[in-house]
Amino acid sequence: MTKEISNPEALMNYRPAIKVLDATIRDGGLVNNFYFTDEFVSDLYRTNIAAGVDYMEFGYKASKAMFDPDKFGKWKFCDDDDIRAIVGDNDTALKISVMADVGRCDYKTDIINKADSPIDLVRVATYINTMPAAIDMIEDAARKGYETTCNIMAISNAQEGDIDVALDMLGRSSVNAFYIVDSYGSLYPEQIKRISDKYLNFAAKYGKQVGMHAHNNQQLAFANTIEATSNGVNLLDATMACMGRGAGNCAMELLLGFLKNPKYKLYPVLQFIEKHMNKLKEEGVLWGYDIPYMLTGQLNQHPREAIAFSEAHRKDYSEFYKHILDQNS
């Protein structure tokens, strides 16, 4: 696969196996507590269909025993009926996904049989120390008829040997794909190349796919996504106008402008962005590249301190830098 890097055809042609997943509601919901209007979600659904996007993630399947439904919008819970109210029978080429977090999802009851659900894909998010629980969730979803992926978070702080063990466990499971997740936006393209080589080797051994979920702390979300896909990664996450936690994600508009498959259309994405995304920003929803997120990315830290700094409208970046350096020592 790495031969494609030095093969000019790779930039001119396209690989039909590449699939794009719109994570705007799910990762974007982390910055507005999932309070999207129905118009926003309906328009996004129609936009993704028109743009040729392959999957749309509606949100999380979070436990209502653990999270108060009065304190979050409905897409933190993704009741099947709420999805149906948007998509009907979803008689389209766009597939529907939800994310389920290890330890924060009542999957045995809340995820019903695929035959009775509008959902196509369940993405299980886990830290590397909870792989057995993740695999239990994956097997439950697979038995019920869903496609599944496993998104191992915060790998930039994990030992490579542990990642090997996790990928081998996943390889022997029913999961369809492993996702590379750069939770802290700390990884550089050279590291993405090494990590994707590793994931792709396990994927080839076990007949799985590999995905990429990037964060934009160092303005590398798009660069890391195209580095991964040049290397053979086929499942690519993106969000409208980068919306997502902290510095946000790989921008859908950048990704669709890069991919050469003629089924992808940029125009409807631009229409959606001009109608909805600036409005969210004007309403005070906060995301996107900024110095504090850059600093936590450079230092390979969770963005929580940067989010608090930004929400306080502070601009004393040099003090913040000293503060997070102190935390590391």
Next chain:
Amino acid sequence: MTKEISNPEALMNYRPAIKVLDATIRDGGLVNNFYFTDEFVSDLYRTNIAAGVDYMEFGYKASKAMFDPDKFGKWKFCDDDDIRAIVGDNDTALKISVMADVGRCDYKTDIINKADSPIDLVRVATYINTMPAAIDMIEDAARKGYETTCNIMAISNAQEGDIDVALDMLGRSSVNAFYIVDSYGSLYPEQIKRISDKYLNFAAKYGKQVGMHAHNNQQLAFANTIEATSNGVNLLDATMACMGRGAGNCAMELLLGFLKNPKYKLYPVLQFIEKHMNKLKEEGVLWGYDIPYMLTGQLNQHPREAIAFSEAHRKDYSEFYKHILDQNS
């Protein structure tokens, strides 16, 4: 050199030959007509010294016969006396550069002998169809005692065969370095790899260095800069908070956070940014990644239409997209 990509030491260690050039005043001056306060320029000079930056570019040596000094700040002209008012005898490790455009500079009179000037480096900017004039400027500056580079602009629209001829002409000149210039912010890291291979081959043949000047239309200015340097490019342009024409340049704060040479310090850069850069934005100076610049980058066009769209505070991106597609047809 490409072996470094697969060599983990390349990410942990550093290459002493790498030099950073701060182009804030020169490329940033394109968005405020070079009207920087003396305090800004003085603080930037002190910041670059404290941060270990290798070169600071003060602006252009533009012809006063062609450009009215009443309509631009003084850094469009970079009189030696104005530079001296900031740097005195510049008894520091920071070198001073200016840019001189082919056809827009009275270099025979305005660039005096190096022995009498605070300037160390003259960077000659040219399009590929004016190489003989560029080489005349380079030889003039070299005779006067300056370091020189040649920055060939808009190469994404040039024929590769013409670039070969230009690099061979430059190789046989007195120039010290050739710069890769992604004027339209249209190039992807895979293309930067191919182009830097080409530049580095000519550089090795003739004993020259190679530089990188990136634009951020596709959020790839930093990614392309680190791709180039991983490949062996040693002269790296950056600006504070990305300030520069249109989508701006590679951010100094991203670049210094990446480079591992302990002489580079991020803290003074953050102090400068928090004091000066947000203030410029609040005053209405316009630069940085935005959808219109992304679109001209994707379509490999000059950003002038995107700049006009942004300055008109328009947000109808989809109409703009149709407009610039029409222009291509």
